[in-house]
Amino acid sequence: MKDLEQILQSHAFLGGCEPEYVQLLVGCARNLRFDAGEYLLREGAAADEFYLIRHGKVALEINVPGKAPIVFSTLGEGEIVGASWLVPPYRWTFDARAVELTRAIGIDAACLRRKCDADSGFGYAMMKRFVPILSQRLHATRLQLLDVYGKP
Amino acid sequence: MTVAVADPMLPQRYRVTHAQRLLDDTVSLRLTPQDGELPSWQPGQFNMLYAFGVGESAISISGADDNGFEHTVRAVGAVSRAIAALQVGDSIGLRGPFGSAWPVTAAEGADVVFVAGGLGLAPLRPAIEAVLQQRERYGRVVLRVGARRPQDLLFPEALERWRLARDVDIDVSVDHADTQWRGHVGVVTTLIAGARFDPHESIAMVCGPDVMMRFCARSLHDEGVADDRIYLSMERNMKCAIGLCGHCQFGPSFICKDGPVMRYDTIADRLNVREL
Amino acid sequence: MRSDTETPRAAARITRVALQALIDALIARGYAVIGPTVRDGAIVYDQLSTTAELPAGWTDEQAPGRYRLQRRDDDALFGFAVGPHSWKRYLHPPMETLWTARSSADGFDFSAAPSPTEKYAFLGVRACELQAIAIQDRVFQHDRFRDTAYAARRDNALIVAVHCAQPASTCFCSSMQSGPKARGAFDLALTELLDAERHDFLVEVGSPAGAELLDSLAAAEATRADLDAADAVIAQAERRMGRTIDSSVFRERLRDRAEHPRWTEVADRCLSCGNCTMVCPTCFCTTVEDHTDLSGAQAERVRKWDSCFTMEFSYIHGGSVRQSTGARYRQWMTHKLSSWVDQFGSSGCVGCGRCIAWCPVGIDIAAEATAICADTPPTPGATP
Structure with missing residues (x-):
């Protein structure tokens, strides 16, 4: 069985990451498993842990009163779930539900924030990994907004 | 070279021999020639369909058998509405086929990446069928499909058939879904990064709305696919289909005769110019 | 300007009066003669039967956003530049039926428009216009698809060019390498030779059809002096070119x-x-318009500029x-x-x-x- 450090090292989010930084991260990490239908996180709840998906599929949803929830994105192997833990007041802004059996590494957000504050080199390395993902998602959201397949 | 066509401006008589409603506003028609044989054609080309007295519209070929062309028509204007309303037995005028083709033969030996958005699956469908019929001649075959909602997905039966076919990596993403949808939600570009293909030995064929193609081409480029191995199917106002009316110009290209299928490296700069 | 390398021209000289004989000869050969004439304050192209209809003594004063006819102090027939018309309205008409369709028991039947039979003789085609015709020939006849109606009209057409003597202030044919001297595909080319003593035309032959026409006219052999006078006409036109640009x-x-x-x-x-x-x-x-008659039984497609x-x-x-x-x-x-x-x-x-x-x-x-x-x-x- 792989230990946490090996699992983290091989996750796409940490591809090419310095071993000492992976070790720092291991201290905040735990192995998780979500059955289909289980929620990883809920809108409004404290964003105290985010997830590196190892395999499976996670749907990001927004609940609409009187209607079925709207899925606006799905995430899978190699992707991360959750960014609200980065920004105060650290509250989730959507629901995340496992669509199928999903295995993930949970990272304790408070722990990671502490380590980032303590070691700005580590903090900057983490930031450089998060910012491209946030930028890609912002870009994808813009494209979705265009509704390019809608009626002309 | 001047093409010896009897009269490329004169429609031929075809009959609707099959009609199927695919979506609320989209139908599929099989059109069989009333006189003579079906002309030769290639995946990626289009025909000019004429609704009697109403007018003509450029519609890509979404399939063909010995008996006729299949066209997938979305009712968005007066002409396409009239065409979409045709019933089995009705007559229709048809000129064509016109335009350039997908590089189906040129892609032999390479991995093939198809990216379709919305109705863009229709012009790609004959190319996908052609590749799957000669599956052994190609490396990995990847198909990524984007749609607005799960219920807007074109050709679900064909997708299922392709999925069951040998060794095709198919993934579908929709822009919005309810919780019943088991597939991906998000823009189709995000599915390109996760696909397994050798970017240096791939040919990519992309068809969909202009914006979607622009961003897909960039994603493919970012994955390492050379710009001269990415093909897009362009849309402009095709009226005469033979390069004489001027309407479909896109910089120096006439989309009707130099396109609709165009190599990305030859148009990448122009795609960024507004109102060209 | 004549270069030394140019081969000596087979040229003749006819009088102004003989120009009528040229028109008559064209009409006798079944041509509709189209040439410049004054109408509505402009020099336009229309069907002619006599030289009296030519814009004798008129010129056009042109500037950005401005076109005015003015009297010349001579009786030159071609003493102007170009008007609002061009020959494309005859070779590539503003409106043309492409086909008609009729409802039938079997759906509907298409009939292509009949091939054009018009035989036009264009009188007074300028160098820039010859170049324009060559450009449209390339578009309609020598591309991947051929416009057969254009090709038929073009094949039937006969061109009598006129070397330009009077560029307007808006002209820049020299900069586009298209004039003022007519080159290329004409059947005959005229240079108007007009001074106090005479009103003649130097006639150059550009095709067998042109040669045959010239043979039917009372033409004198051009003298050295005629050729020099014609060259001078073109040279002064070159000098008076309205503008020069680097294209x-x-x-x-x-x-x-x-x-x-x-x-x-x-x-x-x-x-x-x-x-x-x-x-x-x-x-x-061009665009196309699809029409039906009131009963809906007949349809047609009309092509328009x-x-x-x-x-x-x-x-x-x-x-x-x-x-x-x-x-x-x-x-x-x-x-x-x-x-x-x-x-x-x-x-x-x-x-x-x-x-x-x-x-x-x-x-x-x-x-x-x-x-x-x-x-x-x-x-x-x-x-x-």
Whole structure:
């Protein structure tokens, strides 16, 4: 069985990451498993842990009163779930539900924030990994907004 | 070279021999020639369909058998509405086929990446069928499909058939879904990064709305696919289909005769110019 | 100007009176003779039967947004530059039925329009217009698809060119290498030789049909003095050319300067009326209209001249690609001077100046292209 450090090292989010930084991260990490239908996180709840998906599929949803929830994105192997833990007041802004059996590494957000504050080199390395993902998602959201397949 | 066509401006008589409603506003028609044989054609080309007295519209070929062309028509204007309303037995005028083709033969030996958005699956469908019929001649075959909602997905039966076919990596993403949808939600570009293909030995064929193609081409480029191995199917106002009316110009290209299928490296700069 | 390497010309001389014999000979051979005549304050092209209908003693004074007829102090028949018409209205008519269709028991039947049988003799074709015809020949006859109706009219046509003696202030044919001396595909070419003593025409032969026509006229052999006089006519026209531009940079720079602020400045003046495209002798764009009769049993498709200045021109479902006037002007000028070269191997402009004179606000293609193609490209943000 792989230990946490090996699992983290091989996750796409940490591809090419310095071993000492992976070790720092291991201290905040735990192995998780979500059955289909289980929620990883809920809108409004404290964003105290985010997830590196190892395999499976996670749907990001927004609940609409009187209607079925709207899925606006799905995430899978190699992707991360959750960014609200980065920004105060650290509250989730959507629901995340496992669509199928999903295995993930949970990272304790408070722990990671502490380590980032303590070691700005580590903090900057983490930031450089998060910012491209946030930028890609912002870009994808813009494209979705265009509704390019809608009626002309 | 001047093409010896009897009269490329004169429609031929075809009959609707099959009609199927695919979506609320989209139908599929099989059109069989009333006189003579079906002309030769290639995946990626289009025909000019004429609704009697109403007018003509450029519609890509979404399939063909010995008996006729299949066209997938979305009712968005007066002409396409009239065409979409045709019933089995009705007559229709048809000129064509016109335009350039997908590089189906040129892609032999390479991995093939198809990216379709919305109705863009229709012009790609004959190319996908052609590749799957000669599956052994190609490396990995990847198909990524984007749609607005799960219920807007074109050709679900064909997708299922392709999925069951040998060794095709198919993934579908929709822009919005309810919780019943088991597939991906998000823009189709995000599915390109996760696909397994050798970017240096791939040919990519992309068809969909202009914006979607622009961003897909960039994603493919970012994955390492050379710009001269990415093909897009362009849309402009095709009226005469033979390069004489001027309407479909896109910089120096006439989309009707130099396109609709165009190599990305030859148009990448122009795609960024507004109102060209 | 005559170069020394040019082969000596087989040329003849006819009198002004013999020009009527030429028209008669053309009519006798079944041609509809089309030539310049004064109508509604302009020199237009129309069917003629006598030299009396030619614009004797008239000239055209042209400037951006301005065209006026003026009296000459002589009786020259071709003492003007060009008017609002060009020969394209005969070879590529403004309106043309492509086919008709009729409902039948079996759906409907299409019938192609009959092949054109008109035989036109064009009298007074200028060098710039010969070049314009050659450009449209390339578009309609020598591309991947052939416009058979155009080809039929073109095959039937006979061209009597006239070397230009009177360029307008809007003319720049020298800069576009298309004039003022007529070269290329004419059957006959005339030079009007007019002074106090005489009113003659030097006649050059460009084809067997032209030679046969000349044989039927009372022509004298041209003397050395006639040839020199004709050369002098062209040389003085060259000297009086309205403007000179450097067209060599247009292809590359217009293509690369799609975001030049000048496009927006032109758009502030441009009315998007499409006059420039209508008077241009090479603009070939068309649209089609599909009609049915009241009973719905008969349908037809009619092709009409169209202009890239209309909003509908670039319509794709949902909207027009070129919404702004600037984009439409850019399309027109860039096509004419730049992408035409990529498409058909030559510039689409012959320097006739019609678009300058007939623009209601006097937009000057030569000036605009020169400004956009200036040696220093504009830098974004650096407002002058």
